[in-house]
Structure formats: C-alpha cells, structure tokens
Amino acid sequence: MIRAGAIAKKVIQELEDMECDTTTGCTxxxxxxxxxxxxGRTLNDYYTEGKGDGLSFQELEGFGLVTTSTPIFQKHSIFVHYAQAKSLLEGNLKDHGNGMSPIALDECRSLPIDFNPTDFEDEGGNMVLWNDKKGGKYxxxxxxxxxxxxxxxxxxxxxxxxxADSANxxxxxxTGHKTAPGMMSVNLYEEDVTTIVEDAMKCGKAAGVISSVPVLHATPGSFVAHSNYRxxxxxxxxxxxxxNPTFVAGACASIYQPSEEHKNKMRPNGSLSNQWTLIEQNENISAKVSSFFYTSRQTIINYNSTEKYYS
Structure with a gap:
C-alpha cells in the first residue's frame, strides 16, 4: 500500500502538470x-527498490524491513491470507474469551511455548523481522x-x-507491542497493554479517536479497547x-458498533449518560450519514434538534 500510495501521488502530480482536472477527469x-x-507504462517505470519517495514519511530515516506480526505456531496448517491468529494460550483466539484458555504447550505437551525474541525462526525465535531470502526483499x-x-x-x-492484519x-x-493477527492491544498472553490513548489520559490530556469506520473496528478500536480477538x-x-476515552467518533452500523444494551447506557438516564452523548441518525438525514457514533463526554449538538451534523 505504501508503494501504491507513492505511485498514485506521482501520477496525480503528472496529470495536474498537464492541467488535467484529477477530480472530474481529463478531457x-x-x-x-x-x-x-x-x-505502455508498467510498475517497473516507478520505484522497485529502496523505500521510494513521494510520501512524507518516506523522507524519514531508520527504515527497516519488518512485520508487525509475531507468529506463534502451535500447530502447522495450510497458510491462508494472514498469519495464524495464535497467542501463547491454547487454541484459536475466536474460540475463547480474553485470557480464558490455559497456557499452550509445546509439541511434546510438556512445556509452555515460550516467547523467544530471536529474530530468525530457524534459530528458534518468534520475534521474526523478515527473511528476505525466503520472502524476497520487496x-x-x-x-x-x-x-x-x-x-x-x-x-x-x-x-x-x-x-499482519489491521488489528495487530x-x-x-x-502500544509498541507485537502480537498476532486478530489481537487488539493485548500481549501474547492476552493481557492488556497500555495504549497511547490511555497514557495520554494518565498525563491529564484529552485523547480518543475519530474514524470513518466503527470506533470498535480493528484499527480505531485498538487505541481505545483491548481484546484477544477483533x-x-x-x-x-x-x-x-x-x-473511557475522552472523545470518539465513528460511522457505519455493523457488528462492531455497541450493542443495544450498551447504547441504552449512553442514552438519557442511562448509567453512562452523564459521560457520553450518543448521536443517532434520524429519518430526515441522508442515508450517507452514519447511523450513530459516540461523541465526547460533553454536550454537543444533536442531530434531532438541528440541521447541523455535528459541532
């Protein structure tokens, strides 16, 4: 995606230099x-080695080839799109609650599988960075x-x-911690690890997330919640x-949105109503606007009382 973003930026710049309207298209x-x-252009006409350029962070130093996943192989299987969603506890993440499984044992079923920070799997490590001989440098x-x-x-x-997936x-x-696919701000033993949002609030700062997807979806949710499985x-x-972050806003109703029970807590007279304002879409608002989202722990303009969407 990094490469695609850099290429797209270069292409857009070229089109704009031709005085093409990149919003409506060239005519x-x-x-x-x-x-x-x-x-006749191909990807080889753009960068195919190094870190490339065109994006602001590509001007930074200290780049390395890494993966955010820490693979824990309790049992080998046919690999699919993502690395296995395994922790250092027994079983698949989706089959047990947060931390609600015994410590996983090794192949001999005698000793716990331990976290080994060695960089290379061949040496017994599971803090793998990247083996460019096996996977290619790019x-x-x-x-x-x-x-x-x-x-x-x-x-x-x-x-x-x-x-990796978006959760880990x-x-x-x-958090600064490597985990495994599907895990959200917990360590490999499925214990909560502090997020930057929590650290900021401990320092007396306001902190939260604003997202175009549900606030408890993997990416924004990892900053304001902890779970062994997304x-x-x-x-x-x-x-x-x-x-209890200071502020969150999200969109799109889905299974990642709060349950009806949770929403009732944030509605008037609910147990969380003095902390949160839940904004919900009414029938007069365009379907393009999300169903509802959390807001700050302060009163803000409600959809039902104004034409404004938010303030």
Whole structure:
C-alpha cells in the first residue's frame, strides 16, 4: 500500500502538470496527452527498490524491513491470507474469551511455548523481522509471479505466514507491542497493554479517536479497547467502558458498533449518560450519514434538534 500510495501521488502530480482536472477527469487534448504519456507504462517505470519517495514519511530515516506480526505456531496448517491468529494460550483466539484458555504447550505437551525474541525462526525465535531470502526483499519480487520451485531458498508462501492484519498492526502502533493477527492491544498472553490513548489520559490530556469506520473496528478500536480477538464484540464494549476515552467518533452500523444494551447506557438516564452523548441518525438525514457514533463526554449538538451534523 505504501508503494501504491507513492505511485498514485506521482501520477496525480503528472496529470495536474498537464492541467488535467484529477477530480472530474481529463478531457479533450489533455486526455489524449495523458493517454500517450502513460501508454505502455508498467510498475517497473516507478520505484522497485529502496523505500521510494513521494510520501512524507518516506523522507524519514531508520527504515527497516519488518512485520508487525509475531507468529506463534502451535500447530502447522495450510497458510491462508494472514498469519495464524495464535497467542501463547491454547487454541484459536475466536474460540475463547480474553485470557480464558490455559497456557499452550509445546509439541511434546510438556512445556509452555515460550516467547523467544530471536529474530530468525530457524534459530528458534518468534520475534521474526523478515527473511528476505525466503520472502524476497520487496513485495513486488518478480519470483512471486513465476512458476516454482526455486533453488535459491525463495518460498512464495512465506509471506502468508507473517502477513499482519489491521488489528495487530494498529495495536503495534498504539502500544509498541507485537502480537498476532486478530489481537487488539493485548500481549501474547492476552493481557492488556497500555495504549497511547490511555497514557495520554494518565498525563491529564484529552485523547480518543475519530474514524470513518466503527470506533470498535480493528484499527480505531485498538487505541481505545483491548481484546484477544477483533470480533469479540462483548469484550470490546466492556473494555471500551473501562478505558473511557475522552472523545470518539465513528460511522457505519455493523457488528462492531455497541450493542443495544450498551447504547441504552449512553442514552438519557442511562448509567453512562452523564459521560457520553450518543448521536443517532434520524429519518430526515441522508442515508450517507452514519447511523450513530459516540461523541465526547460533553454536550454537543444533536442531530434531532438541528440541521447541523455535528459541532
């Protein structure tokens, strides 16, 4: 995605230099010029090595090839799109509540699986950074598009063993801890780890999240809640109440939104009504506006009493 973003920025800049309206599209002679300019181009016409440029953070130093996942293999299986959602507790994350499973044992069923911070799996470590011999130095390695097998150690399935998801990626940003796919701001033993939002509030600062997706979805939710599994709605709601951020706003009704019970707590006379204002969409507001979202612990303009969406 980083590469795609940088390429898109370069393409947009080229189009704007041609005086193309990148909002509505190129027309007339400008469109002809654009077609001629980009005809025959491939990804190789853009950067295929290094960190690239075009995005602000690509000007920073200290880049490295890393993965935010920490793979814990209790039992090998056929790898799919993401690395396995495993912690250091027994079983799959989706099959037990937060921390509600015994410590996982090794293959001999005698000793706990331990966290080993060694960088390379071949040396017994599970704090794997990235093995560029097995996975290629860059995601666009041409061998991913070629028929194997390969005699240089390259394994096209290696990348699927360490692919992160939005839950543990956001949790890594929010807490500084590596976990595994599906986990939100808990460690590998499924214990809560403090997020930057919680740290900020401890310092007396206002903190929270504003998102275009549900606030308890994996990415924003990892900053304001803790759960061993991203789809554990009950755990996420309980944790959110405990964290109690200063402000959150989100959109899109889904399973990640609070339950009716939780919403009732934030409605007038509910147990959380003195802390939260729940804004809900009424029938006169465009369907493009989200169903409801949390707001700050201060009174704000309600959809039902004004034409304004928020203030």
């Amino acid at each position: 007339g002679a400008v469109a002809d010029t654009a077609r001629a300019t980009f005809a 995601p666009w390695d041409q061998r991913y598009f070629q028929e194997g097998p390969f005699n240089d150690g390259f394994d096209p399935e290696y990348i699927t063993r360490y692919a 990626t956001a949790a890594s940003y929010a 789809k554990n709605g009950s755990q996420l709601q309980k944790s959110f109440e405990k964290v």
